[in-house]
Amino acid sequence: MRYLPHSEHERAEMLGVIGAANIDALFSAVPKQALKTFDLGLPAHSPEFLVEAHMRALAGKNHAGADGPFFVGAGAYRHHVPATVDHLIQRSEWLTAYTPYQPEISQGTLQMLFEFQTQVAKLTGMDVANASLYDGSTGTAEAVLMARRLTKRNKIVLSGGLHPHYRDVVKAYLKDDADLECLSASPEGQGDILDHIDETTAAIVIQTPDFYGHLRNLKTAADAAHAKGALLIVVITEVVSLGLIEAPGAYGADIVVAEGQSIGNALNFGGPYLGLLATRKEFIRQMPGRICGETVDAEGQRGFVLTLSTREQHIRREKATSNICTNSGLCALAFSIHMGLLGEAGFTRLARLNHANACKLADALATVTGVEVLNKTFFNEMTIRTAQPAATLIERLARRGILAGVPVSRLEPSDPSVANLIVLAATELTTDADIAALCAALSEELA
Amino acid sequence: MSMNNQGRPTGTGASGFTSTSGSALLPNEPLLFEIGDTEHSGVDLPDVTISASRLGGFERKMPLDLAGLTEPEAMRHYVRLSRLNHSIDSGMYPLGSCTMKHNPRLNEKMARLPGFADIHPLQPASTVQGALELMNQLSHWLMTLTNTAAVALTPKAGAHGELLGMMAIKAAQDAAGQSHRTIVLVPESAHGTNPATAAFLGYSVKPIPARDDGTVDVQAVKDALSPEVAAIMLTNPNTCGLFEPQVIEIAEAVHAAGAFFYCDGANFNAIMGVVRPGDLGIDAMHINLHKTFSTPHGGGGPGAGPVVLSEALAPFAPVPFVRKGGNGLELVEHAEGGALGRITAFQGQMGMYVRALTYMLSHGGDGLAQAAQDAVLNANYIKARLQHVFSVPFGDYPTMHEALFDDSFLAGTGVTTLDFAKALIDEGFHPMTMYFPLVVHGAMLIEPTESESKQTLDHFCDVMAELATDAKAGNATRFTAAPLKAPRRRLDETRAARSPILKWERKDELPKAAE
Numbered sequence: 019m020r021y022l023p024h025s026e027h028e029r030a031e032m033l034g035v036i037g038a039a040n041i042d043a044l045f046s047a048v049p050k051q052a053l054k055t056f057d058l059g060l061p062a063h064s065p066e067f068l069v070e071a072h073m074r075a076l077a078g079k080n081h082a083g084a085d086g087p088f089f090v091g092a093g094a095y096r097h098h099v100p101a102t103v104d105h106l107i108q109r110s111e112w113l114t115a116y117t118p119y120q121p122e123i124s125q126g127t128l129q130m131l132f133e134f135q136t137q138v139a140k141l142t143g144m145d146v147a148n149a150s151l152y153d154g155s156t157g158t159a160e161a162v163l164m165a166r167r168l169t170k171r172n173k174i175v176l177s178g179g180l181h182p183h184y185r186d187v188v189k190a191y192l193k194d195d196a197d198l199e200c201l202s203a204s205p206e207g208q209g210d211i212l213d214h215i216d217e218t219t220a221a222i223v224i225q226t227p228d229f230y231g232h233l234r235n236l237k238t239a240a241d242a243a244h245a246k247g248a249l250l251i252v253v254i255t256e257v258v259s260l261g262l263i264e265a266p267g268a269y270g271a272d273i274v275v276a277e278g279q280s281i282g283n284a285l286n287f288g289g290p291y292l293g294l295l296a297t298r299k300e301f302i303r304q305m306p307g308r309i310c311g312e313t314v315d316a317e318g319q320r321g322f323v324l325t326l327s328t329r330e331q332h333i334r335r336e337k338a339t340s341n342i343c344t345n346s347g348l349c350a351l352a353f354s355i356h357m358g359l360l361g362e363a364g365f366t367r368l369a370r371l372n373h374a375n376a377c378k379l380a381d382a383l384a385t386v387t388g389v390e391v392l393n394k395t396f397f398n399e400m401t402i403r404t405a406q407p408a409a410t411l412i413e414r415l416a417r418r419g420i421l422a423g424v425p426v427s428r429l430e431p432s433d434p435s436v437a438n439l440i441v442l443a444a445t446e447l448t449t450d451a452d453i454a455a456l457c458a459a460l461s462e463e464l465a
Numbered sequence: 466m467s468m469n470n471q472g473r474p475t476g477t478g479a480s481g482f483t484s485t486s487g488s489a490l491l492p493n494e495p496l497l498f499e500i501g502d503t504e505h506s507g508v509d510l511p512d513v514t515i516s517a518s519r520l521g522g523f524e525r526k527m528p529l530d531l532a533g534l535t536e537p538e539a540m541r542h543y544v545r546l547s548r549l550n551h552s553i554d555s556g557m558y559p560l561g562s563c564t565m566k567h568n569p570r571l572n573e574k575m576a577r578l579p580g581f582a583d584i585h586p587l588q589p590a591s592t593v594q595g596a597l598e599l600m601n602q603l604s605h606w607l608m609t610l611t612n613t614a615a616v617a618l619t620p621k622a623g624a625h626g627e628l629l630g631m632m633a634i635k636a637a638q639d640a641a642g643q644s645h646r647t648i649v650l651v652p653e654s655a656h657g658t659n660p661a662t663a664a665f666l667g668y669s670v671k672p673i674p675a676r677d678d679g680t681v682d683v684q685a686v687k688d689a690l691s692p693e694v695a696a697i698m699l700t701n702p703n704t705c706g707l708f709e710p711q712v713i714e715i716a717e718a719v720h721a722a723g724a725f726f727y728c729d730g731a732n733f734n735a736i737m738g739v740v741r742p743g744d745l746g747i748d749a750m751h752i753n754l755h756k757t758f759s760t761p762h763g764g765g766g767p768g769a770g771p772v773v774l775s776e777a778l779a780p781f782a783p784v785p786f787v788r789k790g791g792n793g794l795e796l797v798e799h800a801e802g803g804a805l806g807r808i809t810a811f812q813g814q815m816g817m818y819v820r821a822l823t824y825m826l827s828h829g830g831d832g833l834a835q836a837a838q839d840a841v842l843n844a845n846y847i848k849a850r851l852q853h854v855f856s857v858p859f860g861d862y863p864t865m866h867e868a869l870f871d872d873s874f875l876a877g878t879g880v881t882t883l884d885f886a887k888a889l890i891d892e893g894f895h896p897m898t899m900y901f902p903l904v905v906h907g908a909m910l911i912e913p914t915e916s917e918s919k920q921t922l923d924h925f926c927d928v929m930a931e932l933a934t935d936a937k938a939g940n941a942t943r944f945t946a947a948p949l950k951a952p953r954r955r956l957d958e959t960r961a962a963r964s965p966i967l968k969w970e971r972k973d974e975l976p977k978a979a980e
Contacts, residue, residue, distance in 0.1 A: 019832045021567055022839055023918035032842055032919060036849040036863075041838045044845050044863045045739065047708040052744040058609055060830030066571050069826045073819070076602075077580025079595030081588065090585040093810055100508060102536055104577070107763075110554030111547035114568050116895070117765035118550075121958075122951040123890055125549035127764035133497045136968040143527045146967045152621035152767070155810035183810035190632070190783070190806040193666075226523075233523045261529070262520060268527045277810075286576075287596050288586030288811025289621065290767030302965065308765065313961035316946075316954035319493070325961040331624070332657040332901075336664035343658050344622035344755070348763025355543055358497050361533010364506035367513075373520070374513045395521035416589045424587045431799055446510065 019063050083285060086419040087452035089379070091399045091443025092229065092429070093154070093181050093255045094288065095280045097368075098447060103282050103355045112351055117308075117344070121323045122315075127347065128322035131310035134354040141260045141357075142274040143267025144296035149308040149324075150350040151293030151342065154277030155184045158223065158253055159191035160306040160340060161273045161295060165221035165249045167304045167339070172197035173219045177211045178204035179228025181255055182429040188223075203430055205401050205439055206392050207232035212242040219248040221272070226252065227259055230392065230426075230441060231399040240270035249273065257281055257294070258445075259397040261369025273297045281360075282352030292349035303329060306340035368446060372398040375444040375453075382457050383442075388464035392439075399443040401426070405464050408440045418459050491952055494545045498969045501532035507539050549952040550764070551895050557921055561867045561898035561910025562656070562704060564734045564756035566840075569827065572759065572820035581819050586811035590795050596815065597787045597794035603822045604787070607752060607773055610833070612743030615779035617786070618771045619813035623731060624658040626751025626770025627698075629808050631666050633749060633774060633781040634696050634725045636805045640781070646695035646724065652681050654705055654902040659698045659729060668695060675904045679705035679859030679869075683714050690722040700729035701745070702736065704902040705859055706844065706867030706910070716746025725749065725778070733757045734914065735841055735866035738834030748775040754814070758821035769817035783808050839915035840866040843922060847911055850926040854933045858905045866914070872907025880936045882907045884944035891950045892928045 024032075029041075038044055045053055064072075083096045090096070107113065111126060118124030118131075131149045138147035151157040162174050174192070176185050178201040185200055192198050197218075201209050207230065211222055222243050226234040236252060243250045249272040254260065258280050266274045278292035279285075297305060303326065311325035331338040360368060376398040384391050388405035404411055408425035415422040423442035430436050444453075518524070534542060551558070558565035576582060584593055604616045617633075620626035631649075638646050649663040652673045660670045671689055676682045681699065697719050701709045709715065719726045728742055728750035734757045736742075742750050754760045755768040762768075774782055784807050785798045800806045828836060841864075848857065848868040855870035872882040886896035886909075898910040913922060936944055948954065 019828065019835060021569060021827070022832070022835060022915055024839055024842075028919045029839075029842060032846045036842075036845045038845070038863070041842060044838075044841050044865075045708070047710040047862045048736075048740055049710070049713050049745075052713070052740050054739060054834075055744075056612070056741060058738060058830040058834075060606065060609055060833075061826070063829035063832035064826055066827070069571060069823055070575065072826060073575040073599075073823055074578065074580075076595040076599045077575075077578040079598065080580040080584050081592035082579040082583040083585065084579060084583055088585075090587055092587050094586055096583070096585065100536075102507065102539060106540070106543045106547075108573060109544070109547045111550040111552045112543075113573075113761045113763060114553040115550045115764045116553075116558060116560060116563060116565055116762045120551070120886075120890065120896055121956045122887070122948050122953045123549075123551040123895065124764075125952050126546040127550055129494070129496065129546055129549070130543075130764075132967075132969070136498065137531060139968045140530050149765070152625065153810060156621065156625070156808070181810065183807060186807040187809060190808050193635075233521050235523075260525070262525055263523050264525045265527045284577075284582040284816075285585045286582055287584045287593065287815035289809075289814040290769075290816050302967070309965075309967060311961040312966040313957045315956045319953060321953045321956045323956050323958050323961045325958065325965060325967075328962070330657075331661035334661070335657045336660035336670045338657070338661040338664075341624045341628060341658050341661035341665050342622075343624045344766040344768040346767045347765035348761065349767055351764065354497075355539065357531060358501065358534050358542070359507035359536065359539050360531070361501060361506045362503035362529040362531040364508040364510060364533055365529065365531055367506075367510040368508070370513055370515060371510055373518065374515050377515065377517065377519060380519070393519070395523070396519050413589055413591065416592050421585070421588055421592065428587065428798070 087455045088421045089423045089442040089456060090421050092424040092441045093183065093277060094285055095256055095443060095445055096285055096447055097280050097445050099282055099284060100356060100359055102359060103352050106355055107348055107352050113348065118324060121321065125321060128310055130351055130354055132312060132322050134350045135310060137354060137357050138294050138296050141257065142296040143265025144274055145299035146302055147294060147296040148305050149310050150346040151295055151307050152346060153289065153291040153293045154255055154275060155187040157275040157293030157295050158184045159188045161251045161275045162188055162221060162223065164273060164304050164306060165251060168301060169220040169249060171218055171220040175199045175211055175214045175219060175222045176201060177224045178202050178209040179230060179232065179234060180223055180225045180253060181229045184253060203433055203436055205230045205426065205436060212239065215242055215246045215248050217246055219246055221249040221251045223251045223253060225255065227256060227397045227399060230401040231396040232393055233263065233395040236266055236269035236271060244270065251275065256398060258369050258372055261365045262373055263397060278353045282356030283349050290346060290349055292346045292353055302326065304339060307342050308345050371446045375448045379444045379453050382453050386457050386460050389460060398445060399441060402440050402442065404438050404440060407437050411463060412440065414463055415459055420456055420459050422456055491548055492545065494542065496969050497542060498532045500538060500542060501534040503530060503532065505533040505535055507534050507536040556893055556895065557917055557925055558895045559897045559911045559913055560895065561912040562731060564912060564914055566759055566914040567916040568759050568761040569824060571827065572823045575823045576816050576819040581815065594793050597796065599822060600787050600818060603818050606825045607771055610737055611750065611773045612741035613773035614776040615774040615782055616771055617774065617782045618818065619783060619809050620751060620770040620772060621809055621814055622766065622768035623751050623753045623770040624662065626772045627658055627662040629783060630727050630749035630751055630772045631662055632805050633778045634727065635666055636781040637778055638695055646693055648694045650686065650689050650694060650697040652699060654703055654904045655698060655700055656704065656729060656731060663698065678861045679707050680709050681715065683711045686715050687718050690718060690724065694722060694724045696725040696727050698727045698729060700732060702732045702865040706864040706869050707859060707862050708865055712745045731756060732866065735837055737837045738830055739837050748778050754817045754821040759824045760817045760820040767814060769814035781805055785812055836915040843913040843915060843917055844868045846922055847913060847926060851929055854930045867910055867912045869905065870909045871905050872909065874933055875936060878936045879941040880944040882909060884947060885932065885936060887947040887955065888932055888944045890948040894925060
């Protein structure tokens with residue numbers, strides 16, 4: 019077996035040093051009725067080329083993004099990742115390092131995390147960021163719990179524009195308790211969350227651009243929340259938008275959570291992704307997850323360490339701020355390299371290109387009979403109402419090789435009012451030909 | 466300077482390991498923001514103008530101030546930074562409880578196939594039949610290796626899996642009118658995530674003391690069981706590296722009391738293919754794909770923590786999951802009945818599923834069992850070779866995949882366990898896990914995994930023995946000053962926590978370090 023270094027001779031020699039008659043002697047604590055009393059019925063070990071053939075066959079049954087016009091977004095976005103990013107993250111020293119608990123021999127990872135935290139703070143316009151969370155959805159749940167700890171209040175209000183999966187994750191984390199208020203879906207950007215804030219409110223949660231693509235007014239939300247002593251949690255699923263849209267920190271957001279997948283990370287059918295969490299400096303001791311900080315070594319040289327660990331489970335056990343242990347280190351690295359390659363100049367151009375393509379898409383869709391674009395504002399994503407139920411329409415378009423977006427009913431099956439709605443996204447990868455193909459196919463299907 | 470150790474006592478190591486004095490190859494690397502500026506970019510993109518923006522007046526006014534690098538600058542920055550890291554590819558990582566095994570590169574290659582990497586989680590199911598089939602195949606392997614009825618793939622890491630498993634237990638008990646069960650039993654040797662998870666769900670944690678031999682006291686469990694106990698969270702093999710010999714008796718007592726048995730599967734590497742946890746009576750167990758099934762740790766994630774579930778808990782699995790439908794495989798994305806809903810957006814860590822299944826297919830059932838046996842062989846070999854140098858707190862049973870020593874050999878030397886571990890860095894090894902499990906004073910927990918050759922193990926044992934001899938001989942400065950040959954000397958963690966500096970700021974900005 020190519021991954022196991024011992025020869026049979028060496029195994030025997032080692033058993034001799036141990037003083038064990040055979041390998042089973044080392045498993046003597048296992049109850050007799052449980053030790054190798056079964057036949058797993060699993061295939062035997064296999065050469066690399068056969069494993070590769072098996073996996074390629076599975077991969078070949080999927081329609082990849084590059085196989086045709088692609089407009090699927092709704093919380094995960096198909097962007098170009100520079101070749102440099104994927105090369106660098108596969109370097110052994112990044113890929114096969116552990117969590118940097120021994121800072122003297124982990125300065126690469128630690129300095130990268132410090133740079134990452136700086137990038138996230140600048141993007142969001144917040145004071146500080148952590149070293150990443152699993153993804154945007156679990157990050158939102160962590161932010162909600164953090165707001166409860168900070169305010170010692172319980173009521174949480176989720177905007178009707180929050181990604182339905184994110185809402186469902188918050189519901190599961192909060193066990194759907196009575197203090198959680200989920201506003202109904204607002205595909206036209208409607209719904210006034212501000213009326214739901216009172217003196218018991220810990221936080222309101224607003225996504226912008228929201229699930230349906232609308233840009234939300236964070237200034238009025240922050241002012242209304244703060245007037246009642248509540249916090250504003252801002253959720254962003256498309257971080258590229260921050261290249262063109264004002265930073266939540268400029269409006270007075272208290273906690274910003276984002277899905278960072280768009281920068282540096284492939285679609286990967288949903289994971290691994292990357293949760294970003296940024297906040298005000300006075301809140302850092304209630305932040306969940308790992309945090310990297312600057313310090314000096316015994317010779318006074320600048321260096322970096324994981325810090326504020328007294329919040330964490332391995333120190334505090336049942337009193338920890340979160341049970342989180344692992345974060346998304348390698349995805350954070352991919353994000354940080356890609357963002358470092360873009361820089362302000364490239365990131366702004368990228369955001370503008372996304373918006374420009376989305377404008378073209380919206381304008382083209384508006385000309386299709388049987389299609390109504392619901393958005394007055396958007397960044398790179400929008401919602402359309404079609405003359406036919408969306409789910410079957412999307413399926414028919416997929417058969418034509420066009421992945422035309424996400425039927426909202428897939429995420430909100432119990433809400434009949436969204437049955438004819440589709441959420442679509444454009445990115446820098448969307449071409450004029452893609453848009454023309456989509457519109458032509460929609461026209462035919464809806465005729 | 467980084468590797469410069471001139472004028473300092475270093476010791477030579479026992480077996481001829483020499484450092485390269487290679488500081489010229491390891492220069493200090495400035496921060497990204499000290500190299501780049503806002504005008505440089507390593508990405509060529511057309512500069513489009515937008516005539517009629519749809520941003521509704523929310524245009525960004527706050528400066529981004531993000532430094533950019535051209536491609537050659539970026540390559541150099543990240544390659545230089547990478548060289549300041551220890552990694553499993555460059556040396557042994559004997560971190561107990563972390564299972565730092567070899568990460569096969571075939572896994573990486575497969576995860577990057579466009580049919581896996583370039584598919585969207587919300588594409589129509591008809592366009593991702595291969596991905597759903599892969600999830601089914603991975604589930605089959607996990608259920609077969611554990612002899613369990615169901616598996617929830619979606620947890621993003623071990624702690625997330627624990628959370629899910631305990632949520633499923635809570636959902637099952639709520640559905641059965643058992644909501645009064647508010648206590649979770651957690652042995653003192655448990656990982657910190659266990660009590661943190663139980664407390665997160667509103668349970669009160671009742672610690673179970675360890676016996677003198679390092680195993681859980683069955684009688685203490687029986688005494689602690691009551692109609693208020695919801696579950697026990699037990700790690701097996703436990704964090705002392707021992708298989709719990711009475712685990713079946715514990716499971717039976719827990720079940721007789723109407724409670725569930727949550728098993729922390731962090732140490733599954735010791736028994737995969739050799740013992741099936743379902744045969745021991747577990748109800749839920751998370752499996753760290755990034756430990757047992759070789760998906761890379763990546764400097765702290767991403768991980769993946771699927772949870773296998775017993776018949777009793779299977780109905781309480783979260784969404785989404787894959788099932789056979791009329792038109793092939795389909796994803797069930799919405800909760801039915803008493804299920805607990807969704808614990809993450811989308812389908813979980815697909816990239817990790819691909820890597821783990823690739824690893825499983827490469828090993829086969831026979832290779833996985835051999836890997837577990839080799840992991841146990843290696844740990845026992847280290848224990849055998851070093852038990853006369855270090856004291857073994859629990860010597861009654863063979864160890865499993867970890868060798869546990871304590872620091873009593875350092876008494877009176879002026880050297881702490883931490884000092885000893887830092888000296889190991891100067892010999893080219895990552896330190897072992899220290900001060901964990903908490904039930905052993907000055908614990909040193911060593912997990913070699915199956916990936917280390919006998920030659921490496923011998924070298925490691927030689928170095929450990931030589932260091933111990935030197936510590937006892939009174940050469941304390943070799944330890945208290947260590948590491949001397951790493952890119953940094955010891956870092957001031959107290960200072961980092963007292964006045965946190967969590968991001969880079971321009972020199973001309975007002976100092977506003979967070980308090």
